[in-house]
Amino acid sequence: MIKRAHRVGSELTVVGQPQRKIEGLAKSTGRAIYTDDLTLPGMLHGKILRSPHPHARIVSIDTTAAEALEGVHAVVTGRDMPITYGIIPWTPDEFPLCVDRVRYIGDGVAAVAAVDEDTAIRALAEIRVEYEELPPFLDPFDSLAADGSTPWIHQPKKEGRNGNITKHVHLEFGDVDGLMDGSDVVVEGEYHFEGTTHTPIEPHCAIGLFESGGGPGGKLTVWSATQVPHYLHRELARVLEIDPARVRVVQPLVGGAFGGKSEPFDLEFCVAKLSMKAGRPVKILYTREEVFYAHRGRHPFHMRYRTGCRADGRLRSVDARIVLDGGAYASFGLVTTYYSGQLLCAPYAMPAYRFDSTRVYTNKPACGPKRGHGSVQPRFAFEVQMDKLAERVGLDPIDMRRLNFIGEHTRTVNDLRVTSNGFLECLDAVERSSDWREKFRKMPFGQGIGVAGSTYISGTNYPIYPNDMPQSAVQMQIDRSGRVAVFSGASEIGQGCDSLVAYIACEELGVPLDHVRVLRGDTDFTPVDLGAYSSRVTFMLGNAAIDAARKLRKMVCEAVAADWEVKPSEVLLAGGRALWAPDTARQMTVREAFNLAEARFGTLGATGWYDTPKDVHGEYRGGTIGASPAYSFTAHVAEVEVDVETGFVDVKKIWIAHDCGRALNPVLVEGQMEGSAYMGFAEAIMEEHVFKDAEHGRGGLHNAPSLLDYRIPTSLDTPELESLIVESIDPEGPYGAKEAGEGPLHPSIPAIANAIYDAVGVRLDRLPFSPPAVWRALEAAASSGGARKPAAPGTVEVTAPRP
Amino acid sequence: MAHRAVTTSMPMPRATDVVRLRVNGDLYEVGVPAHYTLLEALRYELLLTGSKQGCDKGDCGACTVIIDGRATLSCLTPVHEAEERDVVTVEGLASADGPHPLQDEFDLKGAAQCGFCTPGILCSAAALLARTPDPSRDEIREALAGNLCRCTGYTKIFEAVEGAAARLRVE
Numbered sequence A: 001m002i003k004r005a006h007r008v009g010s011e012l013t014v015v016g017q018p019q020r021k022i023e024g025l026a027k028s029t030g031r032a033i034y035t036d037d038l039t040l041p042g043m044l045h046g047k048i049l050r051s052p053h054p055h056a057r058i059v060s061i062d063t064t065a066a067e068a069l070e071g072v073h074a075v076v077t078g079r080d081m082p083i084t085y086g087i088i089p090w091t092p093d094e095f096p097l098c099v100d101r102v103r104y105i106g107d108g109v110a111a112v113a114a115v116d117e118d119t120a121i122r123a124l125a126e127i128r129v130e131y132e133e134l135p136p137f138l139d140p141f142d143s144l145a146a147d148g149s150t151p152w153i154h155q156p157k158k159e160g161r162n163g164n165i166t167k168h169v170h171l172e173f174g175d176v177d178g179l180m181d182g183s184d185v186v187v188e189g190e191y192h193f194e195g196t197t198h199t200p201i202e203p204h205c206a207i208g209l210f211e212s213g214g215g216p217g218g219k220l221t222v223w224s225a226t227q228v229p230h231y232l233h234r235e236l237a238r239v240l241e242i243d244p245a246r247v248r249v250v251q252p253l254v255g256g257a258f259g260g261k262s263e264p265f266d267l268e269f270c271v272a273k274l275s276m277k278a279g280r281p282v283k284i285l286y287t288r289e290e291v292f293y294a295h296r297g298r299h300p301f302h303m304r305y306r307t308g309c310r311a312d313g314r315l316r317s318v319d320a321r322i323v324l325d326g327g328a329y330a331s332f333g334l335v336t337t338y339y340s341g342q343l344l345c346a347p348y349a350m351p352a353y354r355f356d357s358t359r360v361y362t363n364k365p366a367c368g369p370k371r372g373h374g375s376v377q378p379r380f381a382f383e384v385q386m387d388k389l390a391e392r393v394g395l396d397p398i399d400m401r402r403l404n405f406i407g408e409h410t411r412t413v414n415d416l417r418v419t420s421n422g423f424l425e426c427l428d429a430v431e432r433s434s435d436w437r438e439k440f441r442k443m444p445f446g447q448g449i450g451v452a453g454s455t456y457i458s459g460t461n462y463p464i465y466p467n468d469m470p471q472s473a474v475q476m477q478i479d480r481s482g483r484v485a486v487f488s489g490a491s492e493i494g495q496g497c498d499s500l501v502a503y504i505a506c507e508e509l510g511v512p513l514d515h516v517r518v519l520r521g522d523t524d525f526t527p528v529d530l531g532a533y534s535s536r537v538t539f540m541l542g543n544a545a546i547d548a549a550r551k552l553r554k555m556v557c558e559a560v561a562a563d564w565e566v567k568p569s570e571v572l573l574a575g576g577r578a579l580w581a582p583d584t585a586r587q588m589t590v591r592e593a594f595n596l597a598e599a600r601f602g603t604l605g606a607t608g609w610y611d612t613p614k615d616v617h618g619e620y621r622g623g624t625i626g627a628s629p630a631y632s633f634t635a636h637v638a639e640v641e642v643d644v645e646t647g648f649v650d651v652k653k654i655w656i657a658h659d660c661g662r663a664l665n666p667v668l669v670e671g672q673m674e675g676s677a678y679m680g681f682a683e684a685i686m687e688e689h690v691f692k693d694a695e696h697g698r699g700g701l702h703n704a705p706s707l708l709d710y711r712i713p714t715s716l717d718t719p720e721l722e723s724l725i726v727e728s729i730d731p732e733g734p735y736g737a738k739e740a741g742e743g744p745l746h747p748s749i750p751a752i753a754n755a756i757y758d759a760v761g762v763r764l765d766r767l768p769f770s771p772p773a774v775w776r777a778l779e780a781a782a783s784s785g786g787a788r789k790p791a792a793p794g795t796v797e798v799t800a801p802r803p
Numbered sequence B: 001m002a003h004r005a006v007t008t009s010m011p012m013p014r015a016t017d018v019v020r021l022r023v024n025g026d027l028y029e030v031g032v033p034a035h036y037t038l039l040e041a042l043r044y045e046l047l048l049t050g051s052k053q054g055c056d057k058g059d060c061g062a063c064t065v066i067i068d069g070r071a072t073l074s075c076l077t078p079v080h081e082a083e084e085r086d087v088v089t090v091e092g093l094a095s096a097d098g099p100h101p102l103q104d105e106f107d108l109k110g111a112a113q114c115g116f117c118t119p120g121i122l123c124s125a126a127a128l129l130a131r132t133p134d135p136s137r138d139e140i141r142e143a144l145a146g147n148l149c150r151c152t153g154y155t156k157i158f159e160a161v162e163g164a165a166a167r168l169r170v171e
Helices: A024-029 A064-068 A117-125 A140-145 A176-181 A229-239 A266-278 A288-294 A333-342 A376-393 A397-403 A423-433 A497-509 A537-564 A590-601 A666-685 A748-760 A771-783 B038-045 B101-108 B118-131 B137-143 B155-170
Strands: A004-006 A044-050 A056-062 A072-077 A108-114 A128-133 A165-173 A185-193 A205-211 A219-224 A247-250 A282-285 A301-309 A315-325 A352-360 A447-457 A472-478 A484-488 A516-520 A571-574 A577-580 A587-589 A604-610 A631-642 A649-659 A720-726 B016-023 B026-033 B064-067 B070-073 B086-088
Touching: A024 B101, A024 B118, A044 A117, A044 A266, A044 A288, A056 A108, A064 A072, A072 A117, A072 A266, A108 A117, A108 A266, A140 A315, A140 A352, A165 A333, A176 A301, A176 A315, A176 A352, A185 A376, A205 A266, A219 A229, A219 A266, A229 A247, A229 A266, A266 A282, A301 A376, A315 A333, A315 A376, A333 A352, A333 A376, A376 A397, A376 A447, A376 A748, A397 A423, A397 A447, A423 A447, A423 A631, A423 A649, A423 A720, A447 A748, A472 A497, A472 A537, A472 A590, A484 A497, A484 A537, A497 A516, A497 A537, A537 A571, A537 A577, A537 A590, A537 A604, A577 A590, A587 A590, A590 A604, A631 A666, A631 A748, A649 A666, A649 A748, A666 A720, A666 A748, A666 B155, A748 A771, B016 B038, B026 B038, B064 B118, B070 B118, B101 B118, B101 B155, B118 B137, B118 B155, B137 B155
Parallel strands: A004 A720, A044 A282, A219 A247, A315 A352, A484 A516, A649 A720, B016 B086
Antiparallel strands: A044 A108, A056 A128, A072 A108, A165 A352, A185 A301, A205 A219, A205 A282, A301 A315, A447 A631, A472 A484, A472 A604, A571 A577, A577 A587, A631 A649, B016 B026, B064 B070, B064 B086
């Protein structure tokens, strides 16, 4: 049952309806092919030797014995690929395999390809690596304080700088100090967000095939479980020094990613280089432990916030200082550092805002983008601050959020352009559905309810590498059998983007869903889409597909109109038929219509593309980061029960209201909302990507690199989730759609934190809210008078400033 | 897979055995290294790649198959233990008439996002419905507790299992 909190009517016939996914049955019958399901003739198996030290110089590597082992076909080390790579063009700081330095336990130093996996594993044991250990930096504050007396993790770009710092951003908008001083209430808080990781159920996997001969240079094909085939294509060509025209990246279906497969990894370079050496295809499948060390997950954030408001609850000034623990490499860190502040300026109006964020390197696996890149951590802190302020000024926290609503078609304090904005409807929906008014501050001690809101981007206006080409494109062709073929380079990682282009083809060209073929995931024949990241796909790919489909529709309608001797604008394509609008009894099949069009115009194909607006961003350094064609908005209410004896927090239910612009397929939108809320819940209560320090074992060793020890929620742990779709119909989105894949994660964590406070009157400012942490907080409260239910807010009536 | 003599200080870790496997109703004789798990035999020898390897140590449930009616982790089942027993994989759930109602409901209800955990979950769910045709939500939660899904938050999976149970009771 689809529940819409706020429904907008439309003339659409396919879009907006529940539909099957085009690969749905392939997935449920076991026919769907993922990278590890592929076996090529003569394929070898590769393995990567990894550093046992968090920080060390490589003195020497001796691969002689490994190479002599029967069944071993190739061995490569860092010297075979001495060019650095990195997803951000300004910070390439990783070698495919380490050349002279290892920077975390798990850093790759050599790789082998052998006739089978067992032989490859034995060959790794035959490689002799001599290390000179260096003092590791495991704590981000030690990295910050480093004076150069021990080796930096990376050489400073300029003499005299701290080489342990990736990026420092300081941005200030409005009179932060003046408005803070003039605030009636100022709340200060210190928050800690422990790192978490993606754990897609499919481990990373890649196959390389190098075909030499047939001209100079040969041809490289890499199959990979990647979210970003285009960037992988570029980096493979650059690092391996092969003409990009000779590189092909194939992306089979991807078994989950969540940001964890959104940049090149060592295995992709290794399968390519090993295949070049061995002359045979090579596959590498990460073990689950390697997935944990590959990481690129959520950065640990240490955050201090000061938030000031007037006595009536209106926000005046926000001041943040953040230290990001980045791990051993830059990854997306430059962007993460900006996102740690840039994405906080909606859905609430704030007249003054400053953030000072520093990302430091540590000798641990590199952090990167995880669902809600860089903005989940500050959102947790900020929404708890809002709850504290609401209590201080005596406002209901939902009213507090309404009061500060930024509005639609406006600019944020940091000059991001906001278009459609359904945040108020989101608040209304969760308030109503959760029975908020009957529960907040009214449930018995131990039970509580909390609210939080958020915003997120629908892609970024600027691509990762500067260029003026479209961000997304498809090719579409129609044929004599009444079929539509869509060539799409977008990354299907489970979110449904292959189905999206099919729905659009159906909507625009009138064909049934099973007459659409989506040919996908192959840089040899699909136009470039930049990848599945920053929630860009629905907005950008959707607009590209509409562009292509409408070009074809125009020709089909013209051909039919000529045949009927009517106006093209009177021809409709729907339900497998072409119809004459004034009298729909006059009709023909879409197949006949396509044949008329082909007879009139020749063989029919069209390209469609979308590029982002390039003229809407802040005029300051960094002002382009966070600029998006549209923003989604979300509100959650969480209800919890806290066991004061054990500290166990039972999240009973999360109500999720999300403004996705328009739900192109509400089933898939709900799936994104529920999956997001689940993941936020998991980060709030269970997940902790932590490493041992020297006092608790080997410093830098992952504490729990398995799916048993790194606890992710099972079907028994996950709370009840209720999705409430809000449709604000964005003026620039495809049929009005915006993103749904990442925004709905953000409020889960602060909503749960605020619910715990409502339940037991104890603030938890460090994640996760695990039983020991909650129990300790309750014990601390007991020693200072005992935990108790917080007081109810005053009866102040607040009316939101609706535009 | 090729198996050859090797000249190394390390001993050969395995021998090749012939095992008899009854999978999805067919009897196969396959030569496998003695240390193989059922999952490896299914994926590498029988090319039944529907069963997935997510962790290879019994934590995630993506490799779940049905052995003699019980949902079982094939990555923790030595291949010899599956000999002469009745193994059903995700590929064996459908019939010539079409997909199993569970498979169809997973598609209709949006219960498979990335789809990687789906084969294992379907096997756990099919084993549940075979013994409990009308399961409560809590019985479904319990039956799927060994299968991690990272995409859906499980809600749509519960709905799909309930939908399939209702269809199977009518049939």
